[in-house]
Amino acid sequence: MKIVYILKSFAIKAGTERVISDKMNFLAEQGYEVTLVTYEQGYHPKAYNLNPSINYFDLNTRFFEIGKYGFFKRMKMYWQLRHQFRIRLQHFLDELQPDVIISTTYSMNLLDIILSIKTNARKIIESHVACYTEKKSYGYRNKPVLHYIVNIYDNWMFKKVAKAELLVVLTTGDASDWQKYTSCVRVIPNPLTVYPQNVLRHDGSGHRIICVGRLQEQKGFDMLIDAFALIANKCLDWKIDIYGDGPDKQQLIEKIKNNNMDNRIVINPPTNIIYEEYQKSEFFVLSSRFEGFPLVLGEAMSCGIPCVAFNCKYGPEDIIRNNKNGLLVENGNIKELSEKILWMIEHVNERLRMGQIAREDIQKYKKEIVMQKWIDLFDARKN
Numbered sequence: 408m409k410i411v412y413i414l415k416s417f418a419i420k421a422g423t424e425r426v427i428s429d430k431m432n433f434l435a436e437q438g439y440e441v442t443l444v445t446y447e448q449g450y451h452p453k454a455y456n457l458n459p460s461i462n463y464f465d466l467n468t469r470f471f472e473i474g475k476y477g478f479f480k481r482m483k484m485y486w487q488l489r490h491q492f493r494i495r496l497q498h499f500l501d502e503l504q505p506d507v508i509i510s511t512t513y514s515m516n517l518l519d520i521i522l523s524i525k526t527n528a529r530k531i532i533e534s535h536v537a538c539y540t541e542k543k544s545y546g547y548r549n550k551p552v553l554h555y556i557v558n559i560y561d562n563w564m565f566k567k568v569a570k571a572e573l574l575v576v577l578t579t580g581d582a583s584d585w586q587k588y589t590s591c592v593r594v595i596p597n598p599l600t601v602y603p604q605n606v607l608r609h610d611g612s613g614h615r616i617i618c619v620g621r622l623q624e625q626k627g628f629d630m631l632i633d634a635f636a637l638i639a640n641k642c643l644d645w646k647i648d649i650y651g652d653g654p655d656k657q658q659l660i661e662k663i664k665n666n667n668m669d670n671r672i673v674i675n676p677p678t679n680i681i682y683e684e685y686q687k688s689e690f691f692v693l694s695s696r697f698e699g700f701p702l703v704l705g706e707a708m709s710c711g712i713p714c715v716a717f718n719c720k721y722g723p724e725d726i727i728r729n730n731k732n733g734l735l736v737e738n739g740n741i742k743e744l745s746e747k748i749l750w751m752i753e754h755v756n757e758r759l760r761m762g763q764i765a766r767e768d769i770q771k772y773k774k775e776i777v778m779q780k781w782i783d784l785f786d787a788r789k790n
Contacts, residue, residue, distance in 0.1 A: 408439050408440065408506045408507065408785060409439075409440045409442070409503065409504065409505040409506050409507070410434060410439055410440065410441050410442070410505065410506065410507045410509065410785070411441075411442045411443075411444055411500070411503065411505040411507070411508045411509065411528070412427060412431060412441070412442070412443050412444065412509050412510070413444045413445075413446070413496075413508065413509070413510040413514065413521060414427070414443065414444070414445050414446075414510070414511065414513070414514070415445065415446060415447055415513055415514055416445050416446075416447055416448045416449070416451065417443060417445050417448060417453050417454055417455075418448060418449070418451035418452070418453070418454055419454055420454045420455070420677075421454075421621070422535070422597075422699075422702050423511070423513070423535045424454045424455060425454075425455055425600060425702075426535070426597045426598070426600075426702070427511075428454070428455035428456070428457060429598060429600055429774065430598070430778065430781065431443060431457060431458070431461055432457060432458045432461070433598075433774060433775075433778045434778070434781075434782075435457075435458035435460045435461050436458060437782070439785075440460075440462075441458075441460070441461045441462070442461070442462040442463070442464065442503065442505070443457065443461060443462070443463045443464075444463075444464050444465070444466065444496070444499065445463075445464075445465045445466070446465065446466040446467075446468045446470075446492055446496075446517075447465075447466075447467075447468060447469045447470050447471055448465040449469060449471070464499060466491075466492060466495045466496060466499070467495075468488045468491050468492040468495065469488075470485070470488055473485055473488070489517070489520065492517060492520060493520045493524075496520070496521070496524060497524055497525065500524060500526050500528070501526075504526075504527075504528075505526070505528045506528055506529065506785075507528055507529045507531060507785055508521070508524075508526065508528045508529070508530050508531070509531045509532070509533060510530075510531075510532055510533070511532065511533045511534065511535060512532060512533070512534045512535070512536070512541055512568070513535070515541065515564055515565075515567070516564075518532065518567040518568065518570075518571075519567050519570075522567065522570040522571055523570070529572050529573075530570075530571050530572050531571060531572060531573045531574075531575060531784075532568055532571040532573070532574050532575070533574075533575050533576075534574065534575070534576045534577070534581065534585065534699070535577065535597075535699045535700070536697075536698075536699035537581055537584070537697050537698065537699055537720050537721050538565075538576075538581055538584035538585050539584060539697075539720070540625075540697050542557075542558070542561040542565070543557050543560065543561055544557040544558040544560075544561050562588075565588045566588055568585070568588050568589050569588055569589040569590075569591075571589070571591070572591065573591050573592075573593055573784070574589050574591060574592050574593070575592075575593050575594075575595050575784075576592060576593070576594055576595075577594070577595070577596050577597060577699055577700035577721070577722065578594065578596070578699075578700060578721040578722050578725050579594055579725065580720055580721040580724070580725075581699070581720070581721045582594050593784065595777065595780045595781060595784070596700055596725070596772060596777060597700045597702055597705075597772070597777070598772055598773065598774040598776075598777035598778060599702075599705050599706065599709055599769065599772045599773055599774060599777075600702075600706070600774070601682060601706075601709070602709045602769070602770065602773050602774075603682060603686075603709060603710060606686055606709075606710050606711045606766070607686040607687075607711075608711075609689065609711065609712070609759055609762060610759075611689070611755035611756070611758065611759050613687070613688065613689045614642075614644045614645045614646065614689070615645070615646055615647075615648060615687060615688045615689060616645065616646070616647045616648070616688060616689065616690060616691070616692055616748070617647075617648050617649075617650070617684060617685060617687075617688035617690075617691050617692075617707070617712075618631060618647060618648070618649045618650070618651075618691065618692050618693070618694070619649070619650045619651060619681060619691075619703045619706075619707075620649075620651050620693075620695070620703060621651050621652070621653040622649075622651050622652055622653030622654065622655045622656045622659055622674070623653045623654055623655050624655065624696065625695060625696055625697060625698075626651070626653075626694065626695050626696075627694035627695050627696045627717065628649060628655070628659050628694060629655075629658075629659065629662060630694050630696075630717075630739070630741050630744065631647070631649075631692060631694035631744070632659065632662050632663055632666060632668065632672060633666075633741050634694070634741045634742075634744040634745040634748060635647055635668065635671070635672060635745065635748065636666040636668060637741070637742065637745040638745045638746075638748060638749045639668065639671055641749060642749065642752050642753075645671075645752060646670070646671050646672065646673065647671065647672045647673070647692070648673050648675055648684070648688070649672065649673065649674045649675065650675045650676070650677055650678055650681060650684065651674070651675075651677060652676060652677055656674065659674060660674060681706065682706065682709075682710060685706060685707050685710035685712060686710045686711070686712075688707075688712055689712065689751075689752075689758065690707075690712050690713050690714065690715060690751050690758060690762070691703070691704070691707035691708075691712055691713070691714040691715070692714070692715045692716070692744075692748060693714060693715070693716035693717065693723065694716075694717055694744065695716075695717060695719050696717075696719060696738070696739065697719050697720055697721075698719055698720070698721060698722045698723070699721070699722065700721070700722045700725075701716070701722045701723060701726070704716060704722070704723065704726045704727065704733075705726060705769050705772050707765075708726070708732065708733070708765035708766060708768065708769040709766060709769050710766070711762045711763065711765065711766040712762045712765065713732060713733040713734070713751065713758060713761035713762045713764075713765050714726075714727060714732075714733040714734075714765070715733060715734045715736065715744070715747045715748055715751055716733065716734070716735060716736065717735075717736050717737075717738045717739065717740075717744065718735040718736060718737065718738050719738045720738075723735060726769070726772075728764075728768065731761070731764055731768075732761050732764040732765035732768050733761060733765060734747045734750070734751065
């Protein structure tokens with residue numbers, strides 16, 4: 408079976424790219440003929456290693472380059488690039504004759520072309536972020552008039568998804584939102600990249616909290632800092648290690664200093680040994696304002712540590728069983744987040760028990776289990 412993934416680019420070391428690389432590699436190892444097509448990769452290297460059997464091709468339609476021009480020239484170039492994209496993609500698919508084409512909602516502006524390409528291949532779209540945050544109107548949520556106008560545009564754009572045979576989303580909550588635009592929605596969560604066979608056993612004597620994510624508004628590290636500042640004098644031996652990089656780094660460093668937390672909250676660069684860092688920590692905190700499916704929760708839980716997380720849209724409530732394998736917090740409630748962090752610090756035995764249950768529960772997201780759902784989906788037409 409020939410499977411083609413169509414992505415804007417494969418250059419950023421981010422969650423979506425990592426998940427798709429994991430899926431492509433798994434399918435290639437199972438004997439599927441996998442091809443990755445990008446359309447504005449430029450000269451950037453591929454973000455993650457791919458199985459040698461995976462074919463790769465870039466259409467070289469660099470939409471990102473037109474931003475430097477004035478409005479009218481930008482519009483002219485945009486439509487020219489769309490035309491090039493359609494012709495080059497059609498030619499490529501005519502030669503390859505794939506059985507399945509998969510793209511993502513990150514290519515929303517081009518889905519009308521991708522889904523109208525002449526081919527006998529099945530067309531599947533993946534969504535990796537919450538539906539409502541993909542809407543342009545989300546950026547105008549505090550400006551009612553503009554929000555209303557832009558929402559009309561969003562509804563027009565999102566109806567493109569209905570032309571796909573299937574839309575695959577990560578959570579049941581997000582599936583409910585997408586069903587406003589298409590009835591063909593399937594939930595398949597992201598697989599764990601790694602499920603460690605052996606992990607360090609905790610005795611509860613550590614004093615470190617770990618957080619991982621890109622340093623930007625979505626991840627809510629500003630709220631995490633505020634929450635920890637409320638309880639820092641009640642847990643003087645404890646510290647938070649944040650692993651990540653991003654546009655808000657300096658702003659967060661200043662916030663840490665302003666709260667006199669310089670030695671208590673440390674921002675570390677991303678690391679390739681994050682699983683080792685999880686195992687050196689007592690528990691994980693997710694302070695995100697919104698998510699598609701928080702991979703970091705699964706990573707931490709696979710290492711035998713529980714999580715405290717805002718119950719944001721979407722993902723945490725699908726992964727965390729409140730008071731069983733972790734703690735859920737009302738989304739955006741900083742005071743409650745501080746209280747739940749302190750509870751986890753002070754209740755050692757419960758914390759250790761939750762960590763053990765977390766490691767057991769998260770096994771359902773092992774790669775071979777989740778990927779079987781994709782294989783069943785691919786094979787469905789044969790039946």
